[in-house]
Amino acid sequence: MLAIFKSHTIWRNPQLQMLALLAALLGLFVGSLLSGAGQISVGDSWAYLFGQPSADSAQLAMVMQHLRLPRTVAAVLVGASLGVAGVLLQSATRNPLAESGLLGVNAGAALSIVIGAALAQVHSSWDYLLWAFAGALIANALVLLLAQSGSPLRLVLAGVALGATFQGITSYILLSNAAAYEQYRFWILGSLSGSSRDMIWPLIPVGVLSLLAALVLARPLSALLLGDESAQALGYRPGRIRIGVALISTLLSGLAVALAGPLAFLGLIAPYLARMLTGPRLSQQIIFSALLGAMVLLIADIIARLLSQPFDSPVGIILALMGAPVLIGLVRSNRLVTAI
Numbered sequence: 001m002l003a004i005f006k007s008h009t010i011w012r013n014p015q016l017q018m019l020a021l022l023a024a025l026l027g028l029f030v031g032s033l034l035s036g037a038g039q040i041s042v043g044d045s046w047a048y049l050f051g052q053p054s055a056d057s058a059q060l061a062m063v064m065q066h067l068r069l070p071r072t073v074a075a076v077l078v079g080a081s082l083g084v085a086g087v088l089l090q091s092a093t094r095n096p097l098a099e100s101g102l103l104g105v106n107a108g109a110a111l112s113i114v115i116g117a118a119l120a121q122v123h124s125s126w127d128y129l130l131w132a133f134a135g136a137l138i139a140n141a142l143v144l145l146l147a148q149s150g151s152p153l154r155l156v157l158a159g160v161a162l163g164a165t166f167q168g169i170t171s172y173i174l175l176s177n178a179a180a181y182e183q184y185r186f187w188i189l190g191s192l193s194g195s196s197r198d199m200i201w202p203l204i205p206v207g208v209l210s211l212l213a214a215l216v217l218a219r220p221l222s223a224l225l226l227g228d229e230s231a232q233a234l235g236y237r238p239g240r241i242r243i244g245v246a247l248i249s250t251l252l253s254g255l256a257v258a259l260a261g262p263l264a265f266l267g268l269i270a271p272y273l274a275r276m277l278t279g280p281r282l283s284q285q286i287i288f289s290a291l292l293g294a295m296v297l298l299i300a301d302i303i304a305r306l307l308s309q310p311f312d313s314p315v316g317i318i319l320a321l322m323g324a325p326v327l328i329g330l331v332r333s334n335r336l337v338t339a340i
Contacts, residue, residue, distance in 0.1 A: 086289065129206065266319055
């Protein structure tokens with residue numbers, strides 16, 4: 001589909017591409033508000049969006065305002081955050097397989113949140129964010145250290161081992177704490193079902209500022225891709241650039257895990273699709289990855305809600321089914337190092 005989209009000369013204009021993606025994102029946003037695992041029909045939801053009265057308007061308003069709207073906003077914020085975090089990690093490591101889920105960063109953030117819940121009784125969105133940031137920072141530091149040497153596949157294998165270790169410790173803590181297990185057994189698989197207004201609204205400014213900071217990093221990070229000496233010749237300090245990438249990607253990953261649990265593959269899918277549209281220009285990759293990440297997660301979440309009605313499936317499972325073919329395609333490709 002993207003190949004057909006790119007084949008027409010008129011659609012090679014980045015502004016037109018961005019407008020098309022924004023329109024598609026808006027359509028998916030509305031589609032998410034109209035979708036749900038409950039008994040409320042699409043017609044009733046549509047009528048509510050356009051201010052038309054309903055026989056059971058109180059229940060409908062509760063579902064739309066307290067369940068579907070926060071969940072949809074969370075999907076956009078989490079998808080954009082993981083998409084941009086993927087671009088930053090892949091550019092900093094020069095590895096198209098680098099992704100916070102595959103490299104254990106999300107698992108580190110999830111482990112930290114579970115430890116905080118079991119030991120410190122964390123509840124607020126800020127507590128979740130701080131604990132997730134601490135865990136993701138440790139995991140991210142290990143990832144960037146591993147990226148100093150070795151092939152792309154070796155880095156991913158090390159990240160998978162790191163993530164498996166974190167997941168094992170997380171499972172042990174949850175099984176040892178009945179209260180924590182009941183609270184996090186669904187979240188740990190990756191889910192947006194627990195999204196609430198009290199959890200999301202305080203974190204929106206953090207997410208927006210982090211995404212803007214990623215755009216600010218686009219130019220110096222592009223210089224770093226040419227090599228440390230070239231970046232220094234252009235007036236940049238490679239060490240500071242890497243620290244900035246680590247901090248922003250950690251904050252974005254921690255924010256996503258705090259809201260939706262450890263989701264994998266999204267930071268791989270969104271940058272991959274963005275590069276197909278934009279090519280090597282990093283600033284456009286960041287913007288397009290944010291839009292595509294939000295779109296992919298909205299699609300996955302709509303499928304998760306409709307797949308097993310009236311119940312809810314973890315969106316992490318849907319993302320795994322979508323992301324596995326992309327990972328296999330990249331692994332089989334002979335352009336792993338030159339894909340960035």
